[in-house]
Amino acid sequence: MSTASLAEALPLAARVAQLSAPARSCMLELVPEEDVVASGVGAAASLASELGLEVVGKVSDSELVKRGEPLLELRGCSRALLLVEPAMRLMIAMACSIATKVRRAKAKLAPSAVALPLQVPYRLYELECRAVEDGGGLGFRRDVALISALHLKLSGGAKRAAERAQIARKLGLKVAVEAPTLRDIMEAAELADIIVVKSMGLAEAAVEAVRELGLRTLVELQVAALSEAEGCRRPPDIVSSLELLSAKPAPIASRIRLP
Known part of the structure; x- marks a missing residue:
């Protein structure tokens, strides 16, 4: 991405406002107003470097950053900094929010891992997937093939669907089966690596079934x-x-910050 293409993404009024500023060397700092888990900082710093801005300082993604401590410090022409500031601030704000939420949820839900659902398409939500990982959760699970409830219906049940999905294992993938009922859980338990349920009652039943059968299914x-x-x-x-x-x-x- 170039400065020109980034500017094109902004409304005309915003571009005029930014480019009307005096052209001088200065430093831009992005600072959290509350404690956050850093995320998106590495991506923002890489983008800044591609645009010819100097990265003076940055924290590591997944690091806990206190209120008032800079997440990212950039130096360059004031007009270029003003053009990229809104997008970079929003990018980091969204990523930090997700990473912080995951970190807090992990503490409350332990020993359970926190994750994005398997249905989330990575290409559309790359930043969010990385933010979940920065928070200590599971982001995009590229090694898992999900067999949905629709697949179960088309295949005539969880057992048949899971059996047909065993081809995924030949490709080095894990098999996850969405189980809408207790019967589906019992049919898929021995054939799936992960059983996905959508109610606490079914989750508890699935955990108990897996333990009784002595399986390692998640x-x-x-x-x-x-x-x-x-x-x-x-x-x-x-x-x-x-x-x-x-x-x-x-x-x-x-x-x-001015020199």
Whole structure:
């Protein structure tokens, strides 16, 4: 991406406003207004370097950053900095929000891992997947083939669907089966690497079934909000939620420092 293409992405009024500023050397700092888990900083720094800006300082992604401590420090022409500042601030704010949310959820839901659902397409949500990983969760799981409830219906049941999906193992992939009922759980338990359920009751039943059968199959509970999984008597191995994609941006402030 070039400065020109980034400018083209902004409305005309915004571009005129930024380019009307005096052209002088200065430094831009992006600073959190509350404690956050850093994420998106590496990607923003790489973009800044491609645009010819000097990266003076940056924290490492996944690092806990205190309020007021700079996440990223850039030096360059004031006009170039003003052009990239809105996009970079939003990029980092969204990523930090997700990473921080995952870190906090992990503490509440332990020993369960926190994850994005398997249905999330990586190409559309690359930044979000990396943010989940920076928070200590599971982002894009490229080695898992998901057999959905629709697949089960087309195949005539969980057992047949899971049997047909064994071809995935020949490609070095794991097999995850979405199980809408207890019967589906029992049919898929011995054939799947992961059983995906969408209610706490089914999650507890799946955990119990896996233990009784002496299997190493993982149980994943997919919920609308991570808080729904709190207090589970038999914690699943993984708790996933699309809620992570709708996290409110973290409060990130921008500061200009003149030489």
